[in-house]
Amino acid sequence: MLRSRVIPCLLVRNNGLVKTVRFGDDKYVGDPINAVRIFNEKQVDELIVVDIDASVQNREPDFKMIENLAAECRMPLCYGGGIKTADQARRIMSLGVEKVAISSAVIQRPSLISEIAEQVGNQSVVVVLDVRKTKNGPDYTVWIHNGKQDTGKCPIVLAKEFVALGAGEIVTNSIDRDGCMKGFDLDLIARVREAIQVPMTVMGGAGSFEDLAQVVRLHGPIGVAAGSLFVFKGVYRAVLISYPSSIEKNSFNKESEKLSNTASKFNDLGKTIKTENTLNSIIKFFTK
C-alpha cells in the first residue's frame, strides 16, 4: 500500500539554510548541499526546498543553485520560490526537479497553474498555502510574501479552485505554528483534506515524531513535512539533522490502536538508532 511521506522542508536564504519561527527570527542552520547529502543517507521520502527571498525580492529562481541541489538529490525534490512563469517551471523541471511549488504568483494570477500544468503535467504542480488564523474567529486566511501580506482569502476555497485549475498537490503551512514545535493545526488539516481529491502535504508545528504519526493516523496516506523537527535537537535548538528510521516511519502507517500500544517501544528503539546516526551526521555536517 501507498504509505505516507515524511518530508524535510529546507528554507534557503543567501545561499544558506535557515529555519524560522512564525516566518521570522531566522536562524542559520547550515549549507544546503551538505544537508541534502545527509538526507540522502537517511533515505528521506522527499525533500522540499524553498528559496524564501526570491518572491519577496521579486527575482528569478536561482537556476544554478537548483541544478546543484537536484544533482545531489537521490530522492524526489520539490522546489519553490520565485516561480512566476510556465517557462521557469519547465526549466526547473529540466534541471532534475520532480515538482515545482508555487504560492504568491498563483494567488495573484490563478491561471498560471493551468499554464504550468500544461508544460510539466499536473502531477508536478504543487501549490503552497501559507495560512494564518484570523484574529477573532475560527477561520483562516492565506498570506503571501513570507507572511507579510494578508490576501483575505479562505484556504479551503483557494485549495478547491487551484485543484480545479490543475494543481497536483496542495501543501498547507500554518504560519502560527511555524517553528513552534508544538504540533500541527489538526483543524486546518482536516478542513482542507476533505475539500480536495489530490495528494496533500501538511507543514507547520511538528515537534516530535508522534506529531507526524498523529496526522498519518488521521489522514494517511498524506505528506507530513517539518523543518525544525529535522534540524534542531533539544531545548537550545542545537543544529543536528535527524530523521525517523524506516521502522519508525512504517510504524506511523500502522493502524491507530496498534500504534498507540507500541509507540513507546518504537520511541526507545528510535533513540538508540538515532544516537548512532546523529553522531555520524554531526561529524559530516561540520567537516564539509
Next chain:
Amino acid sequence: MIAIVDYGLGNIRAFANVFKTIRVEHCIAKVKADLKGATKIILPGVGAFDHAMERLSSSGMREPLEELVVHQKIPVMGICVGMQILGKCSAEGQLPGLGWVNGRVVSMREEGLHMNGVLPHMGWNQVRPMHGCKLFEGLGEEPEFYFLHSYCFQTDDPSIIAAESDYGATFPSAVQTGHVYGVQFHPEKSHQNGVSLLRNFAEIQSC
C-alpha cells in the same frame, strides 16, 4: 554503453548520476548520432502521453530507436511515461504509442484505481515482482519505489506483467516483453532499491 534518451522529458541527470556512482558506462543521447554504439537504452519521460510522443518524434531519434530495439533487439527500459509510450495507445491522448509492448494506458480515475479519490498516485509504494523478472533480482518480495502518475498500463496478456502494485486496486507497475522493459515508478529517485534495479538492468545480457 547505456544511452539515456534525452528528448526533453524526464530526469536525465538523475540517471546519469546513478550510473556514474555505480560505474556503468553511459551517455546522454540528444540526437540520432548519439545513439551509435548503444548496447542498452533508458527511455525516461514525464508529462502527457501525446507530448512525449511528439517530442520523441521531433527529436529525430524515434526511427533509430525502432531500428535498435525492434531489429537489433537491444534491451530498453522505459520509465514512467517512457514506460507508457511502449504501449499501443493511451486514454490520455490521441497519438499511437511505440507499440513495443502489448498493452494500453488507462486513466486511473476512470478505472477506479485510487484511494478515496486521491490522484495522482504519489509517493512510496510496494512493488511485487512476478515471473522472476531480472530487474528485481535481490530486491526481496515487496521492495518500495517512488511513484508519481495518474495514468497506468493495462494489458490483456498477464505474461508480460513483471510486477504489480496496489492503490485501491492492483495495477501493473512493471512490464516486460523479451528485451523490452518498462517501470511505472522512478528508480532514479528511489534510493538504494532504485540503484539496485538500474544495476540489474545494466547487468542484463544483451542478445
